[in-house]
Amino acid sequence: MNINLYKICAILLIWGNAVTFSYAQKALQLKVETKNSLLVFTVGNNGKLYQSYLGQPLIHPDDQALLQAAKHEAYIGAGMGDLFEPAIRMVHADGNPSLDLIYAGHQTDKSDGTVTLTSITLKDPKYPVTVILHFAAYYKENVIKTWTEIKHQEKKAVMLSNYASSMLHFEASKYWLSQFDGDYMTEMRMKETQLTSGIKILDSKLGTRAHMYRAPAFFLSLNKPAEENTGELLAGTLAWSGNFQCSFEIDQQNSLRMINGMNPYASEYKLMPGKTFETPAFIFTYTNQGKGQASRNLHRWARKYNIPDGDQPRLTLLNNWEATHMDFNQEVLVDLFDGAKKLGVDLFLLDDGWFGNKYPRDADKTALGDWQVDQKKLPGGIGHLVKEAGNRGLKFGIWLEPEMVSPKSELYEQHPEWVLKLPNREESLSRNQLVLDLVNPKVQDFVFNTVNDLITQNPGIAFVKWDCNRMLTNTFSPFLKADQGNLFIDYTRSLYAVMERLRKKHPHLPIMLCAGGGGRVDYGGLKYFTEFWPSDNTDGLERVFIQWGYLNFFPSLTVSSHVTSMGKQSLKFRTDVAMMGKMGYDIRVNSMTPAEIQFSKAAVENYNRISKVIWFGDLYRLVSPYEENRAVLMYVDDAKDKAVLFNYLLNFRRKEFMGKVLLSGLDPEKKYQLKEINLLPDSPSTHPDNGKTFSGDYLMKVGLNLAPGKISPLSSSVFELNVQ
Ligand code: DGJ
Numbered sequence: 001m002n003i004n005l006y007k008i009c010a011i012l013l014i015w016g017n018a019v020t021f022s023y024a025q026k027a028l029q030l031k032v033e034t035k036n037s038l039l040v041f042t043v044g045n046n047g048k049l050y051q052s053y054l055g056q057p058l059i060h061p062d063d064q065a066l067l068q069a070a071k072h073e074a075y076i077g078a079g080m081g082d083l084f085e086p087a088i089r090m091v092h093a094d095g096n097p098s099l100d101l102i103y104a105g106h107q108t109d110k111s112d113g114t115v116t117l118t119s120i121t122l123k124d125p126k127y128p129v130t131v132i133l134h135f136a137a138y139y140k141e142n143v144i145k146t147w148t149e150i151k152h153q154e155k156k157a158v159m160l161s162n163y164a165s166s167m168l169h170f171e172a173s174k175y176w177l178s179q180f181d182g183d184y185m186t187e188m189r190m191k192e193t194q195l196t197s198g199i200k201i202l203d204s205k206l207g208t209r210a211h212m213y214r215a216p217a218f219f220l221s222l223n224k225p226a227e228e229n230t231g232e233l234l235a236g237t238l239a240w241s242g243n244f245q246c247s248f249e250i251d252q253q254n255s256l257r258m259i260n261g262m263n264p265y266a267s268e269y270k271l272m273p274g275k276t277f278e279t280p281a282f283i284f285t286y287t288n289q290g291k292g293q294a295s296r297n298l299h300r301w302a303r304k305y306n307i308p309d310g311d312q313p314r315l316t317l318l319n320n321w322e323a324t325h326m327d328f329n330q331e332v333l334v335d336l337f338d339g340a341k342k343l344g345v346d347l348f349l350l351d352d353g354w355f356g357n358k359y360p361r362d363a364d365k366t367a368l369g370d371w372q373v374d375q376k377k378l379p380g381g382i383g384h385l386v387k388e389a390g391n392r393g394l395k396f397g398i399w400l401e402p403e404m405v406s407p408k409s410e411l412y413e414q415h416p417e418w419v420l421k422l423p424n425r426e427e428s429l430s431r432n433q434l435v436l437d438l439v440n441p442k443v444q445d446f447v448f449n450t451v452n453d454l455i456t457q458n459p460g461i462a463f464v465k466w467d468c469n470r471m472l473t474n475t476f477s478p479f480l481k482a483d484q485g486n487l488f489i490d491y492t493r494s495l496y497a498v499m500e501r502l503r504k505k506h507p508h509l510p511i512m513l514c515a516g517g518g519g520r521v522d523y524g525g526l527k528y529f530t531e532f533w534p535s536d537n538t539d540g541l542e543r544v545f546i547q548w549g550y551l552n553f554f555p556s557l558t559v560s561s562h563v564t565s566m567g568k569q570s571l572k573f574r575t576d577v578a579m580m581g582k583m584g585y586d587i588r589v590n591s592m593t594p595a596e597i598q599f600s601k602a603a604v605e606n607y608n609r610i611s612k613v614i615w616f617g618d619l620y621r622l623v624s625p626y627e628e629n630r631a632v633l634m635y636v637d638d639a640k641d642k643a644v645l646f647n648y649l650l651n652f653r654r655k656e657f658m659g660k661v662l663l664s665g666l667d668p669e670k671k672y673q674l675k676e677i678n679l680l681p682d683s684p685s686t687h688p689d690n691g692k693t694f695s696g697d698y699l700m701k702v703g704l705n706l707a708p709g710k711i712s713p714l715s716s717s718v719f720e721l722n723v724q
Contacts, residue, residue, distance in 0.1 A: 029064060030106060032118050032135040033057060034142040037286040039135070041120065044070040047102040049122060049133075051169050055232075056288055072169035072255065075122065075133055075148070077101050078162060085199065085249050085259055087164035088148075092127050093156040100124050101131055114140065115305075128153035143285045143301040145239075150277040159485075160269040164261040165238060166282035172222035172232075175256050177248060178291075180549050181214040185537040187518040188215060188549025190626060192225060195256065199249040205265050207243060207472025207488055208403065208435055209519035216244040216522050217553045219291055220258065228292045228621055229664070235287075235294035236260060237553050239306075239524035240280035242492030243267065266475070268485035280524050291552070292664070296618050299555035303616065307526050307558060309508055314531060314557050314615065315346040315395065315463060316604060319586040322538065322564045326353025326362055329377045334388050339589025342597055344604040347395040347463055349584075350385065354378060354398070359408045365432045368404045369411030371450045386460030397463025397510075398454070402447045403495070404433045404469065418443050420487075421474040430470035431516075438494040439487065440479035448498050455506060466529070468515040492524070499528035512560060521550065531558045531582055538586065539567030540574040541714060544631050544648050547581050548624070556635070557615035562586040563600070569714045571596050573648070575603045576678055576716040580614070580633065580646050583607050598681050606677045610644050610720060613637045617644075620664035625650060629713075630658060632706060636665035640696070643672065643721040647706045651713050660703035666696030672721040674704075687717060693724055 029052070032039040040053040051074045052067040076082045078089035079098025091097045101122035109117040115136050122131045132149040146166045152158055175195040179202055180188045202218060204210040217237035219226065226233040236258075238244050243263035250256050260282040271277050283306075285297040303310035318340035324332060333350065340348045353374075356367025360374050373381050382398070389396040405412050405419055407427065412419065412434075420435045421427050427434060436443050455461050477487045513520060513529035517536040526532070532554070535546045543561065550559050561581035563574050565588070578584070583604075589597065607614075617635035625631035629652035634645040643666060652658070666672065673693045676685035685691075688708055699721075706717070 027065075028103070029067075030118060030120060031064070032116075032137050032144060034137050034139050034144065036142045036288075037144070039144065040064060040067055041074055042067065042070075043103045046070070049074040049101070049103045049120060054168060054170065054234075054286060072257075073101075074120075075101060075131065075164070075167050077124075084251055084257055085247055086162050087167040087259060088131065088150065089160070089162040090129065090150075090152075091159040091161070092129075093154040093158055096127070099129065100126065104130075114138065129158070138301055138305065141285075141301040141304065142287065142297045143283060145281045145283045147281040148279045150271065150279075151275065152271065153273050155273070157270045157272050160271055160277060161267075162261075162264050163269065163277060163279055164259045165240075165279040166258075166260045166284075168234075168258045170220075170222060170256040170258065171254075172256070173254070174223055175248070175250065176219075176221040176225045178219040178221070179214065180217055180552070183213060184516055184519070185535060186542075187535045187537075187546050189545065190549055190552075192219075195248055195250055197250045197252075197254075199247055201245060201247045203245040203247075203263050203265070204243050205263060206519075207475065207491060209468050209471045209515040210242050210244065211521055212471065212516070212519040215518075215549075215553075216240060216246060216260075218246060219294065219552070220248070226290050228624070229290040231290050232288040233286075233291060233294060234284050235291070235298060235553065236282060236284040237298070237523060238280060238282050239522055239527070240492065241495065241520050241522055241525045243488050262489055265488075266485070267488045269489060270483050270486060283523055292619075292621055295552050295621075298553055299619060302523065302526070303555050303557070306523050307555070308503065308528065308530050309510075310555070310557070311616065312508075313611070314582050315510060316607065317347040317349045317397065317463070317584040318343060318345050318589070319349040319351055319465075319562060319584060321351035321399075322562075322566065322586040323588045324353075326364075328353065330380055330384065333378075333385060335590065336588075337389050337392050337394060339587075340394055340585075341392040342589055342601065343585060344601050344608075345394070345585060347397050348389050349397040349399070349463060349465060351399040351465065352401070352467070356409070358410050359406070366406050366408040368401055368406040368433050369409040369436075371400065371402075371454065382454075382458045382461070386458060390460065395462035396460055397465065398461055399465040399467060400451060400454070401467040401469060402450050403436055403438055405436050406433050417478050418446070419474075420472065420477055422476045425474075428473040430473065433470055434474065435470065435472055437477045437479050438498070439477050439490045443479075444494055444498050448501050451502055452505060455509065463510045463512070465512040465514055465533070468520055470516075471519075496524065496528070503528050518546070518550065521554065526554070526558060529558075531560050533560050534581075537566070538562055538564040538574075540569040540577045541567060541650060543577050544625055544650065547577070548621075548631060548633075551581070551619060551621075551633075555615070556581050556619065558582065560584060565591075571599065572678065572680060573714055573716045575600065576646060576718050577648065579603070579607055579678070579718060582615070583611070595681050599678075602681075603678050606718075610642075610677075613642045613644050617642075618665055622661050622664060628658065629653070629656060630707070632661050634663060634665070640665070640667040640670060641723040645719040645721065646716070647718070648716045649707060649711055649713060658707040661706050662701065662703040663696075663699040666700055666721075667723075668695065668697035668700065670696050671724045672696060672699065673724050675720045675722070676717055677720050678718045687719075690719075
């Protein structure tokens with residue numbers, strides 16, 4: 001019996017029929033499968049693991065054996081002859097820079113009934129190195145989460161300079177990549193290009209606030225560009241809040257090798273014997289039903305498996321940042337509470353500027369690190385604010401930026417050694433601040449205690465906004481000493497370690513993830529945060545695009561969308577835009593007219609009624625603002641009894657023709673009544689179909705004219721659809 005057959009029999013004994021194999025080909029095959037996708041690995045005669053398929057499920061089990069075996073090695077070690085991008089590169093303790101990975105066994109665990117975890121172990125025959133590839137398959141949601149563990153028992157440390165979370169291979173005729181990039185205030189702009197021979201890299205080297213220029217999320221379309229409802233694609237995203245690298249390399253045979261993981265840039269990692277190096281997860285969904293389906297798969301998965309309290313309601317709120325910046329005192333805030341009460345939101349969120357005594361935080365030059373209430377501005381302390389908010393039926397939330405320090409702060413004076421800074425170089429400031437050396441366990445304790453004490457000592461705090469307003473430039477950790485290559489990776493791991501501790505103590509506290517806008521949005525962070533701040537750009541028109549961008553990968557209940565005074569559009573337009581996500585306000589209610597307050601109060605009431613459909617329903621994008629001068633989208637609840645339709649007319653030109661919009665996701669057999677909501681006080685709907693009842697079939701085949709009569713640019717309408 002050859003070695004592969006021995007292995008097959010051994011595995012058979014242990015795992016029974018969980019293993020798929022074929023004696024005829026004497027090749028062990030492993031399947032990772034969801035309802036609508038299949039990933040197949042084959043162990044070749046040489047003992048190496050190959051990826052033989054990624055695509056739609058095959059109906060005939062026998063067909064699987066026909067899949068080509070020995071072409072694309074699943075997780076390629078550098079130095080062994082393959083000369084394209086490796087998944088892993090290791091320099092052994094003896095200086096040998098090669099890694100040979102041979103299949104050594106696998107396990108399949110279905111214990112929780114909804115997720116199947118397949119773990120494939122690879123070993124180097126000559127060095128005591130083990131690599132385990134993990135694949136968690138979420139059958140119903142059609143999502144696969146994959147990550148890698150690397151460990152060794154060499155005599156001394158090894159150096160790792162590549163460590164992919166995932167390597168996947170494709171054999172399509174053509175490939176298109178949709179990436180999402182931008183900058184501060186211009187987050188998540190979508191661009192689609194055809195990939196050509198060579199390598200395309202989406203990456204970040206920013207350390208903290210790592211996603212300022214680019215999100216670790218993309219669509220990869222196979223053969224032709226996928227549309228909203230058609231086309232074969234993979235939607236992928238890396239769950240990592242630090243430097244990342246997503247690379248797409250087309251070789252001389254037109255095969256595409258896709259590698260996702262932490263960015264190896266300046267991160268040669270020293271791994272000690274016996275320690276496990278675990279990569280972040282790469283999360284992906286494969287579908288042949290277009291980008292809309294891919295987004296819905298990720299949303300459903302995220303709400304169920306990744307986001308804290310993903311199946312629970314969110315709080316509407318009034319934030320004071322755009323209304324006051326740091327220029328406030330107790331009276332001003334209490335006045336704002338009155339405004340929040342008038343709007344009818346759930347919570348008041350106090351932003352930056354509430355702390356610091358020796359160096360009060362009156363501008364962004366001081367006090368980060370000194371997390372004590374500014375006694376001049378707020379003599380009654382947090383307790384007084386919580387009480388005053390409570391008197392108005394409001395919960396209270398607070399802003400923090402715990403990873404940072406101002407050079408002008410008591411913390412900096414007491415602990416200059418807690419700050420990341422390069423020896424023999426000037427400190428490089430960004431927004432007048434520096435980053436704490438979070439890798440240092442003492443700093444982790446400080447950050448944990450700052451947040452934990454604040455929440456524990458003020459039990460009325462019901463919400464935290466966690467900000468991070470700069471990237472890393474002083475990239476040197478006094479704590480790590482000679483192992484500076486570990487810094488970028490260990491920084492993010494340390495952040496997660498702190499969040500893990502906080503979540504253990506406060507599992508249900510809503511925490512908003514913010515990094516000067518959407519500078520840090522990914523599913524690694526969203527394991528701990530309940531929502532995120534997409535952008536400091538709250539202009540209604542810009543927000544249509546920014547929120548549209550994020551909604552491709554993240555569910556609406558995580559996308560904080562506030563009505564502010566930014567932008568030239570009407571209050572109605574800005575309100576309708578905020579409603580497509582997790583709605584809130586950041587506005588001086590005192591400066592609003594009685595009619596505006598009346599409108600906004602009614603809008604909050606409407607939102608409270610329909611928010612369950614928006615948060616937990618399926619998103620259907622109907623008209624993209626990238627294709628027309630309008631954006632139309634809708635949410636449909638699980639039972640297909642309720643839907644909400646958002647229609648935004650953008651900067652269209654005179655006589656621009658806008659066709660009917662076909663709705664999606666409804667039950668063709670059911671009848672729905674269309675009701676326009678969010679109307680201005682005393683203004684009846686002018687939509688000719690308002691109040692009428694249509695079958696789902698009609699709405700999806702004939703559609704609605706959403707630009708009827710006299711329409712103007714930057715106007716909008718929102719409709720509720722209720723089954724009759
Ligand atoms: C950047 C955030 O994006 C804003 O919302 C606000 O919290 C400021 N920081 C405060 O400094």
